[in-house]
Amino acid sequence: MKVLLHTCCGPCASACVPRLKDGGHEVTMFYSNSNIDTREEFDKRAVEAKKLAEADSVEIAFDDYDHDRWLKEVAEGYETEPEKGRRCERCFRFNLERAARYAAENGYDAFTTSLSVSPHKPSALIFAAGEEKSSDTVKFLREDFKKKEGFKISVKRACELGLYRQSYCGCEFSRIRRCADMI
Ligand code: SF4
Structure with missing residues (x-):
């Protein structure tokens, strides 16, 4: 199948691209990350995603x-939600809607997401969002990338490829919470 991989960052996608290719799929990465708090950080993660696309010989769209x-x-009204809470659920839907639309407009058979690599992100919520955004023409591929040691593989590959691994999820609320947790 021709699969669009919604890509939250290069490190997470590094566990997904080989798995999808091994499954016989033709993969394109789709870097979509309006949740990130600053343009500078968005661009920084985009560079790393491109590095992975080059290393794994797949196309990437931004x-x-x-x-x-x-x-x-x-986020409006959900600023104080913890990670894994309702803001994150809405965030998954926002990003997967954009991925589903891009996939439909560009002739893909299916879309999926690197979000499920992270142990901080419940796969059930991600799958519910993906299925909500799927259609008759573009299906959501229910890949649980954290299974089969997906997260461990992503850390190892990010190190091998020298990819920048960020210390917070992406939005300003996750940055504030990470800081608070460290104090
Ligand atoms: S913590 Fe991460 S998943 Fe949750 S709303 Fe912020 S950017 Fe989105």
Whole structure:
């Protein structure tokens, strides 16, 4: 199948691209990350995603950065939610909707996401969001990338490829919470 891999970052995607290719799929990465708090960080992670695409010989497409829209449509009223809570659930839906739309407009058979690599992100919530955004033409591929040691593989490959691994999920609320947890 022709599969669009919504890519949250290069390190997470490094466990997904080989698995999808091994499954016989033709993979394109789709870097879509309007949840990230600053343009600078968005660009930094985009560079790392491109490095992975080159290393794994797959195509990569880049979505626009629209954090103002993300704040309005996802975070407003949910700023104090913990990670894995309702803001994250809305965030998954926001990003997967964009991936599903890009996949439908560009002739893909299916889409999936690197978000499921992270132990901080419940796969059940990600799958529910993906299935909500799937359609008759573009299906959501229910790949649980954290299984079969996906996270461990992502850490190992990120080290081998010299990819930058960020210390917070992406939005300003996750950055504030990570800082608070360290104090
Ligand atoms: S913590 Fe991560 S998944 Fe949750 S809302 Fe922020 S960027 Fe999205």
